[in-house]
Amino acid sequence: MELAQLTQDLETLAAETATALAGAPDVASLDALEVDVLGKKGRLTGVLRGIGALPVDDRPKVGAVANRVRAGIEAEIAERRAVLGSAELDARLAAETIDVTMPGRPFRHGSLHPSIESMFEIARIFGQFGFVVHESPEIEDDLTNFQDLNIPPDHPARDLWDTLYVDIPGHLLRTHTSPGQLHVMRTMQPPIRALLPGRCFRYEAIDASHGSEFFQVEGIMVDEGTTMGDLRGLLDEFAHAMFGAGKRTRFRPGYYPFTEPSVAFDVECLVCGGPGCPACGRSGWMTILGAGMIHPVVLRRGGLDPERYQGFAFGMGPERISMLRHRITDLRLFLENDVRFLGQFR
Amino acid sequence: MRVPLSWLREFVDVDLAPEDLAARLTLLGMEVKGIERRGTDWANVVVGELLAVEKHPNADRLSLTRVNMGSGEPLEIVCGATNIAVGQRVPVALPGAVLPGNRRIERTEKMGVVSNGMLCSGDELGLNADADGILILAPETPLGAKLADLYGDVVLDVDVKPNRGDALSILGIAREVAALTGGTVRMPAIEVADTGEPIEGRLTVRVDDERLCPRFVGRWVDGVTVRPSPDWVQMRLLAAGIRPISNVVDASNYVMVELGKPIHTFDAAAVARDGSGRAGIVVRPAAAGERLETLDHVDRALDPEALLIADANGPLGIAGVMGGAASEVSNATPAVIVESAIFDPVSIRRTAFRFALRSEASLRFEKGQEFRLARVGADRTAQLILAWAGGSVARGAVDTHPEEPTPRRVAFRPARVDRLLGTSLGVDAQRAVLERVGIETEVSAGPIGVAIAAGPTPESVPAGAGHAVLATIPTWRRDIEIEADLAEEIARIHGYEEVPPRRPSTQMPAWRETPLAARDALRGALAGAGLTEVVSYALVSARMIEAFAWTVDDRPAAGEAAREGAPVTVTNPLSMDHSILRQSLVGSLVEVVDTNARHGQTDLAIFEVGKGYGRVGDDSREWWRLGLAFAGAMEPPAWNRPRREADIEDAKGAIELVAGLLGSGVPKYTPLGDEPILHPGRSASVESRFADGSLAIAGVVGELHPRLAEAWDLRAHRVVVAELSVAGLAGGSLTPERSVPLPRFQPIERDLTVDVPDRVAAAAVTDAVSAAGGSALEDTTLVGTYRGHPLGPDERSLTFRLRFGAPDRAVGEAEIDAAIGTISDALRENIGARIRS
Numbered sequence A: 001m002e003l004a005q006l007t008q009d010l011e012t013l014a015a016e017t018a019t020a021l022a023g024a025p026d027v028a029s030l031d032a033l034e035v036d037v038l039g040k041k042g043r044l045t046g047v048l049r050g051i052g053a054l055p056v057d058d059r060p061k062v063g064a065v066a067n068r069v070r071a072g073i074e075a076e077i078a079e080r081r082a083v084l085g086s087a088e089l090d091a092r093l094a095a096e097t098i099d100v101t102m103p104g105r106p107f108r109h110g111s112l113h114p115s116i117e118s119m120f121e122i123a124r125i126f127g128q129f130g131f132v133v134h135e136s137p138e139i140e141d142d143l144t145n146f147q148d149l150n151i152p153p154d155h156p157a158r159d160l161w162d163t164l165y166v167d168i169p170g171h172l173l174r175t176h177t178s179p180g181q182l183h184v185m186r187t188m189q190p191p192i193r194a195l196l197p198g199r200c201f202r203y204e205a206i207d208a209s210h211g212s213e214f215f216q217v218e219g220i221m222v223d224e225g226t227t228m229g230d231l232r233g234l235l236d237e238f239a240h241a242m243f244g245a246g247k248r249t250r251f252r253p254g255y256y257p258f259t260e261p262s263v264a265f266d267v268e269c270l271v272c273g274g275p276g277c278p279a280c281g282r283s284g285w286m287t288i289l290g291a292g293m294i295h296p297v298v299l300r301r302g303g304l305d306p307e308r309y310q311g312f313a314f315g316m317g318p319e320r321i322s323m324l325r326h327r328i329t330d331l332r333l334f335l336e337n338d339v340r341f342l343g344q345f346r
Numbered sequence B: 001m002r003v004p005l006s007w008l009r010e011f012v013d014v015d016l017a018p019e020d021l022a023a024r025l026t027l028l029g030m031e032v033k034g035i036e037r038r039g040t041d042w043a044n045v046v047v048g049e050l051l052a053v054e055k056h057p058n059a060d061r062l063s064l065t066r067v068n069m070g071s072g073e074p075l076e077i078v079c080g081a082t083n084i085a086v087g088q089r090v091p092v093a094l095p096g097a098v099l100p101g102n103r104r105i106e107r108t109e110k111m112g113v114v115s116n117g118m119l120c121s122g123d124e125l126g127l128n129a130d131a132d133g134i135l136i137l138a139p140e141t142p143l144g145a146k147l148a149d150l151y152g153d154v155v156l157d158v159d160v161k162p163n164r165g166d167a168l169s170i171l172g173i174a175r176e177v178a179a180l181t182g183g184t185v186r187m188p189a190i191e192v193a194d195t196g197e198p199i200e201g202r203l204t205v206r207v208d209d210e211r212l213c214p215r216f217v218g219r220w221v222d223g224v225t226v227r228p229s230p231d232w233v234q235m236r237l238l239a240a241g242i243r244p245i246s247n248v249v250d251a252s253n254y255v256m257v258e259l260g261k262p263i264h265t266f267d268a269a270a271v272a273r274d275g276s277g278r279a280g281i282v283v284r285p286a287a288a289g290e291r292l293e294t295l296d297h298v299d300r301a302l303d304p305e306a307l308l309i310a311d312a313n314g315p316l317g318i319a320g321v322m323g324g325a326a327s328e329v330s331n332a333t334p335a336v337i338v339e340s341a342i343f344d345p346v347s348i349r350r351t352a353f354r355f356a357l358r359s360e361a362s363l364r365f366e367k368g369q370e371f372r373l374a375r376v377g378a379d380r381t382a383q384l385i386l387a388w389a390g391g392s393v394a395r396g397a398v399d400t401h402p403e404e405p406t407p408r409r410v411a412f413r414p415a416r417v418d419r420l421l422g423t424s425l426g427v428d429a430q431r432a433v434l435e436r437v438g439i440e441t442e443v444s445a446g447p448i449g450v451a452i453a454a455g456p457t458p459e460s461v462p463a464g465a466g467h468a469v470l471a472t473i474p475t476w477r478r479d480i481e482i483e484a485d486l487a488e489e490i491a492r493i494h495g496y497e498e499v500p501p502r503r504p505s506t507q508m509p510a511w512r513e514t515p516l517a518a519r520d521a522l523r524g525a526l527a528g529a530g531l532t533e534v535v536s537y538a539l540v541s542a543r544m545i546e547a548f549a550w551t552v553d554d555r556p557a558a559g560e561a562a563r564e565g566a567p568v569t570v571t572n573p574l575s576m577d578h579s580i581l582r583q584s585l586v587g588s589l590v591e592v593v594d595t596n597a598r599h600g601q602t603d604l605a606i607f608e609v610g611k612g613y614g615r616v617g618d619d620s621r622e623w624w625r626l627g628l629a630f631a632g633a634m635e636p637p638a639w640n641r642p643r644r645e646a647d648i649e650d651a652k653g654a655i656e657l658v659a660g661l662l663g664s665g666v667p668k669y670t671p672l673g674d675e676p677i678l679h680p681g682r683s684a685s686v687e688s689r690f691a692d693g694s695l696a697i698a699g700v701v702g703e704l705h706p707r708l709a710e711a712w713d714l715r716a717h718r719v720v721v722a723e724l725s726v727a728g729l730a731g732g733s734l735t736p737e738r739s740v741p742l743p744r745f746q747p748i749e750r751d752l753t754v755d756v757p758d759r760v761a762a763a764a765v766t767d768a769v770s771a772a773g774g775s776a777l778e779d780t781t782l783v784g785t786y787r788g789h790p791l792g793p794d795e796r797s798l799t800f801r802l803r804f805g806a807p808d809r810a811v812g813e814a815e816i817d818a819a820i821g822t823i824s825d826a827l828r829e830n831i832g833a834r835i836r837s
């Protein structure tokens, strides 16, 4: 074999390959061509097999040509592959196009009940102020639900709590979470900051603003220097957390036998913001909770010395808070469990 | 308490607009719930005089009247009422008037005659409920006057709290107004011209038990003429919400509203006389078997709990609650006995409840009465009867306890008050504030006891000389008994809004675990998984208790209370639908499914975290449970997927989700079979255990039994329910997940298909695979089932994906082959399974 012949064969291979490359319709034929020309058993290897017959001096010359031809073919293949590949991708993408305006595959969305959510939200807010949650029974005795809260039998204040009694002697369904105050005072030592959420019951006909079953959250704070001013300060913070920073609040006398002084706490009407509207009975205010300084009798019955300790308690209805926040106008919705209502609280 | 401002102004000057007065009373603790303007609907209503009342020419039932309006031509007005007569003065709505209910009055033709307006009934004016006849006004009512000018008023509806019985009166509210304006309260001049015979010859009163009736004051009025009260009295009572009856009865009601003193009046002729011809009244408990027909004409059986006003012949009335029909004041009553008494509040309250006769009077008695008022009320009533019904008042009064008590004195420590309120008012400011509500004070010169608790367990603490102030409480303020009461009074009059707010800066209590943590996490996970949280009534019907009583044994999860005891029944239920505390959640959830189905919402996945309740002896039990219910489509159809019905696997999936949350083992299901609430072939008991073997979840899951669904007329085709005790519901937090190192060597998976008879439960096969698999078998998951050719009719094949691996080495093919061989042998021998290759 002569050097010239071998060089000629290499150039021929390069030319033929270039022609074949130009005619390759797709990446697959390009791949086949690459194997055919550059593969281990390909034509380039075939041509170079003749190199062994050349004189030793000529071999590097052929090597140089071979390398140039290989590099040229590789470059051409790469270039051609890029062109063909891009066209193929374009075609595939075009073929895969879908109508992206169609709606998605729906997930189920669950929801959390607004009474419980509101109750837990209240607990979360007061948790930030160091209040711990404590729960007590729903079936209470008269002593704890009333008498130890400074409400003797046949006291006119009992009118405030129409009561459902049960067939366990001396027992009833708790009418409020306030008995929890006593449970807390009897189990914790001051300083006490506790929150008492839970279900309550009343002998009350069900209408848009009354229910026979509802939830309540009671709070209690007792130590040696807790004042009515602290109560106001804390409730202001709560109102801001729950209804929005800067909401105006109002502190006025209320009445509970187990607090003295007793407090009613209002927040500016969330609907009209003050001037008065039907939602707030034209007063510009909405009452959100009752509170007061714990009555000395209650402290004593809770096992604390009323001369040493003082503190406050407050109680609110999570449904009422929820009604104010979500503009719900009928309390009955909370226990009807209509999923069209519940599903709104995601 | 309805407070007509015209009445209030007789007692105190009011310069404030009604809204401002309402706002300030509210801030004083006398919450004004509403402001009613009476007479705004009477714009074109004036007083007219009937000149003629003739039959309507074309209608038998109508009259044609001519009405003198005081000026201008008389008007012809057609009227349908029958109580009218010539000479009467009546309210006339002229054309253009708009009466309550937006009723427009126009000049109209009625049966061929033009009517120039309308004669009004009390009902049409919104004055009272009398719709039968025209409101006949007093003859002296000025002709042509606007009714609104005569009887229009503004009425405040004040929510008087139970401790302020004294404020259930115009006088009491006037005192509050005076406290906030600095004005003076004007008492009416209470002077009785008692020029008749001495009362000693007319009336005797004997009280058997002074504790039940500490004071009884009687007055006697002879020769009364019982007829309607003057119009202004009737209008005033109507504005205060009291129905006028007759001048005598109205006088007693007037005094009740004005002074807060309930008064009863008797027909003196109905009271038995003693040997000297004196009417003898006895106040005594009823004897067993006694009966009385009360004013409402109900014949009532009495018992010794009831306190009676009686005479020698028997009961005349139930003290403080309701009079008797036989002694009711009527048109024929010649003489009247006025009863103004103080009764034991508890006795009155019990009796009023017992007979379901709670009235304006009993409400006031229940709250306790100022002792003085017994005498004042008797005198005032006699004075008004004399003025409105004539006659003569017997001289003097019968009074069983004429000595007036000395005012109560309550000590307080101004420093303590400031410490409670968080104020720095000091002694002088506190004393000045109390002065405004008539509480006189003096600094105690010597040591003194300060009452800090009253009632059944009174308590008092010593205060050194000069540290306490002694307050003399006006006799009407029965609510102020201890130091804290004065603290409230000081805060109230000073203004709650003046208490400086302060963020609490006292010591923070120690951290304590919240009982809500696990409950909250579980709720969040289930809602996130697409379930809707519901809250249903704890009180349910007897029928539901019966139908949904689990027979399967209850196993509480670790730390949870057991379901135990008999159902707890409400003894005074509002409705039988809510009369027994539930013992399980499923019934409530099924009901939620059903009510939603009736609204057209048939696809439901719901949960409730709620309590069951029971009674063991005289103790109550409460236990937390998680309830689940699924009905309709779990995946409603969409354009890109078919509808998928909810089934038991969805409920199990939710349970497995909870197990994952708790970090407990994969739940195990065991066929239940014999629970009547559930489908015998589609129900299982569930348990999932923590690593230490304690129960994390225990309960049941299954399809509602079709018979139960039918009995409850359920709209839903199939309902899947579960009720579970879950560790942490009653309290406690979730255990933190314990992380395991990720595998360093790639695990290898192999599928194994096993043909088994149907009677072999999948769980049994899984257990057998796990038991035989050796240490390298990390996980066994059922990935497919198959029925049909070439299997027999009662066979199915189960395909498991087995994962082999080890933390410290690569598991080789040979080891896996050997393990699968062992598993296959075990399945063949122990379960009779065929292994496919």
Ligand SMILES: [Zn+2]
Residues within 6 Å of the ligand: A269, A270, A271, A272, A273, A274, A275, A276, A277, A278, A279, A280, A281, A282, A283, A284, A285
């Ligand atoms: Zn408003």
